[in-house]
Amino acid sequence: MQRIFFNEVVTRDGFQNEPDFVPTDTKVELIDALSQCGYAKIEVTSFTSAKAIPMLRDAEVVMGRIRRAPGVEYTVLVPNVRGAERALESRADEFNLVMSTSETHNLSNLRMPRERSFAALKDVVALVGGRVPINVSLSACFGCPMEGDVPQAQVLAWADRFADLGVRGLTICDTTGMAHPDQVSRLCEALRARFPQLQLTLHFHNTRGMGLANVMAAVQQGIDRFDGSLGGLGGCPYAPGASGNICTEDAIHMLHAVGHDTGIDLGRLLTVARWLPKVVGHEVPGQVAKAGRTQDLHPEPAYVAELRSQFA
Ligand code: COA
Ligand code: ZN
Secondary structure, eight states, X not given: OOBOEEEEOIIIXXXXXXXXXXXXXXXXXXXXXXXXXXXXXXXXXXOSOTTTOGGGTTHHHHHHHSOOOTTOEEEEEEOSHHHHHHHHHTTOSEEEEEEESSHHXXXXXXXXXXXXXXXXXXHHHHXXXXXXXXXXXXXXXXXXTTTBOOOHHXXXXXXXXXXXXXXXXXXXXXXXXXXXXXXXXXHHHHHHHHOTTSEEEEEEBOTTSOHHHHHHHHHHTTOOEEEEBGGGOOOOXXXXXXXXXXXXXXXXXXXXXXXXXXXXXXXXXXXXXXXXXXXXTSOOSOSHHHHOOTTXXXXXXXXXXXXXXXXX
């Protein structure tokens, strides 16, 4: 049995792909409900430009109004120095910086070459000056929807450069659901050997139905941190055809079934998950919220009792 830590990204990765604005009050209510479920981290929002991601234009207000639960870290996405200044004001517990390991994906998502992104993020690290722990999310680590393969050596080289800047953690993202379990095993093994001092988190999307298989492959390599999105919402507005993150409650249900401890109260989490379709105004991909847990048994139909006596 392993202790596994979850970071909930629905209000950032999930919401940034939703067409209709979720009111600020609802975001706060949702985050407050998630804070009671046993997460290690919640990625609350993104301090990006309101023009780029209008859904998250209320980042300051949300950060100011949520009730922070002891033991939960409230992390935020920070794209540049301007975002870092805003995040410092909002007293976020961790800054999550982001760039892509694929040049084409970086150009389409962040509108600049990777070297410029790296320089900008290095400026963020310098500005923060150790006041707040920094995590770096590396996108497209298992493949780029425009370039194809992203070699493992390329991922490790970008990881090295951020490790050298003194970051606390790295999140290895399968932004568009291209990873398969063998590839995940190989990369996780290499990362664990190379960065024993770093918090390593895996971020999978279920675009091609391999999300939970990839989680199992990572766990078997000793990875103990994952991003998940309530209901399986999510995607990347700058990656064609990208669909949802792995669904948190489905992943937790699976990890509990095989005997791992996640610290999450699944019953409570399912109550929140069943509210999510109302929040976003449509069905969501998550399955356990619809089917119930394996141990949530159905009453036996009346005719079964009749058959029993008939065959007794
Ligand atoms: N917070 C608020 N406003 C910001 C900002 C921030 N962190 N960064 C830039 N802006 C504003 C600027 O003030 C400027 O506004 P103006 O047009 O009114 O003058 C505008 O955004 C463009 O600024 P610029 O410095 O040219 O930034 P950019 O075009 O290089 O944008 C990003 C860089 C990264 C901020 C922008 O491309 C972005 O947010 N993209 C979305 C990335 C993302 O979150 N993707 C999903 C995560 S995987
Ligand atoms: Zn993602």
